[in-house]
Amino acid sequence: MQDKILLGFLMDGSKTGYEIKKTMEQSTEFFFTTSLGSIYPAFKKLEREGLVEMAESIEAGRLKKKYSITPEGKKVFLNWISLKTGIAKIRDEAILKVFFFNYLSPDERKNRIEEYIKELEGHIGELLALKSRLEKKNIDAFQMTTLDMGIEYFMFMNNWYSGFLDTLKK
Amino acid sequence: MQDKILLGFLMDGSKTGYEIKKTMEQSTEFFFTTSLGSIYPAFKKLEREGLVEMAESIEAGRLKKKYSITPEGKKVFLNWISLKTGIAKIRDEAILKVFFFNYLSPDERKNRIEEYIKELEGHIGELLALKSRLEKKNIDAFQMTTLDMGIEYFMFMNNWYSGFLDTLKK
DNA sequence: ACTTGCATGTAAGTCGTTACATGATTGT
DNA sequence: ACAATCATGTAACGACTTACATGCAAGT
Numbered sequence: 001m002q003d004k005i006l007l008g009f010l011m012d013g014s015k016t017g018y019e020i021k022k023t024m025e026q027s028t029e030f031f032f033t034t035s036l037g038s039i040y041p042a043f044k045k046l047e048r049e050g051l052v053e054m055a056e057s058i059e060a061g062r063l064k065k066k067y068s069i070t071p072e073g074k075k076v077f078l079n080w081i082s083l084k085t086g087i088a089k090i091r092d093e094a095i096l097k098v099f100f101f102n103y104l105s106p107d108e109r110k111n112r113i114e115e116y117i118k119e120l121e122g123h124i125g126e127l128l129a130l131k132s133r134l135e136k137k138n139i140d141a142f143q144m145t146t147l148d149m150g151i152e153y154f155m156f157m158n159n160w161y162s163g164f165l166d167t168l169k170k
Numbered sequence: 171m172q173d174k175i176l177l178g179f180l181m182d183g184s185k186t187g188y189e190i191k192k193t194m195e196q197s198t199e200f201f202f203t204t205s206l207g208s209i210y211p212a213f214k215k216l217e218r219e220g221l222v223e224m225a226e227s228i229e230a231g232r233l234k235k236k237y238s239i240t241p242e243g244k245k246v247f248l249n250w251i252s253l254k255t256g257i258a259k260i261r262d263e264a265i266l267k268v269f270f271f272n273y274l275s276p277d278e279r280k281n282r283i284e285e286y287i288k289e290l291e292g293h294i295g296e297l298l299a300l301k302s303r304l305e306k307k308n309i310d311a312f313q314m315t316t317l318d319m320g321i322e323y324f325m326f327m328n329n330w331y332s333g334f335l336d337t338l339k340k
Numbered sequence: 341a342c343t344t345g346c347a348t349g350t351a352a353g354t355c356g357t358t359a360c361a362t363g364a365t366t367g368t
Numbered sequence: 369a370c371a372a373t374c375a376t377g378t379a380a381c382g383a384c385t386t387a388c389a390t391g392c393a394a395g396t
Contacts, residue, residue, distance in 0.1 A: 016347075038383080041349085060346095064348095085289070089201055096198070100247075146265055153326070
C-alpha cells in the first residue's frame, strides 16, 4: 500500500522521500503514516521496477534525490485507484479490549472508557487544528474531504464510547 | 496484539489453536482475524514465556493440543487490558483512494463509490446475520456490544459514502 | 558550542500472511 | 469413493518499525 501512496504523491511532480514523509505528517497522518526507513527502500524498489525515476542534485550543500513517476508508474497507480476495494478490518485495540471487558471490574471499565474518550477528544482537537492550518493553504478538495471524514469518524467513535459509558453507569 | 487475543480467549477455559480460529471467525471476524499459521507459533512462544500451558490428548483419533492460561499469563492479560490505549490509525484503503480522487474522472469516482457502498451494505448484512446467529447462543454481553459497535461503524461508513456520492453528483 | 532540522540510508527485528505438507474423520 | 472439516505444523515471503549510522545547515 505504501508504494501506491508514494506513486500518488509523485503524480503532481517530483519529490524526495523526506518531503513525502513531511507532507504525510500534515495530511494522511490520521489514517496513514510511514517511516523513512520504509520510504527509502520502497523508492529503490519502485525504481528497479521502472515505476519511478531518480534525479540527484545538491541544494544548499544537501544531497537531494528527487523521484518522479514514469508513464508506467502512472499506469500502475491509476489502475490501483480504479480497482475494487474490499472492506478493511477495524483492527482497533480499544474495541478489542471492550470485547474482553468482562474481565475488568465495573469501576475499571468506566475509567478506561473515560480515559479513552479524552484521548479521542484530544485527537479530534488536533485534526481540527490541522484542518484550519490546511485551509490557509491551497489544498486539493478531495484531500480536505478525507480530513473531514477523519474528523467525523473520530466524532462517531467519541459518540459511541460516550453512549457506552452511559450504559456502563447504569 | 494476537498474543493478547489468544490469552483473552483462554481466560474462560483451555482451547486448541484451531478452536480459537473458529471462534474468531464467528466473533472478532469484523475487527480482527488471524491465520492458523500465526496462531500455532504464537502459542509456542507464549508457552516458552510461561504464559500458557499445553496438554496433549487424542480425541476421536485426532491429536489435540489444549492450551490453558497460567497465573502469570492472566497477570499479563489483565495488565494489558488495563493499559491506556492510544488512538489507532484508520489504515483504510478506500479512504486512501478518495485522498487521490483528483486523478480519477468524475464518472469513475461515482462508480467506485457506488461499488464500495454495495460492498458496505453486503458487509452490514453479514454482520446482522452473525448477530442473529449469536443471539441464539448465550454470548458474553460485551462481545455482543462490540458486534453492535461494528454494525454501527459500517453504517456510519455507509452513510458517509452515501453523502459523499451525493456531493459527487452535484 | 550546541541543538534542531534537513537528508539519506542500512540492519535487525517484529508481525503477519500464504502456500506447502501431513493425516485422520465425517458426511454425501 | 470423494469432499469437506478437523487438526497440526513449517517455510518462504512481505510489509513495516525502530534503532543505528552519517553528515551538513541553520538557528540559538
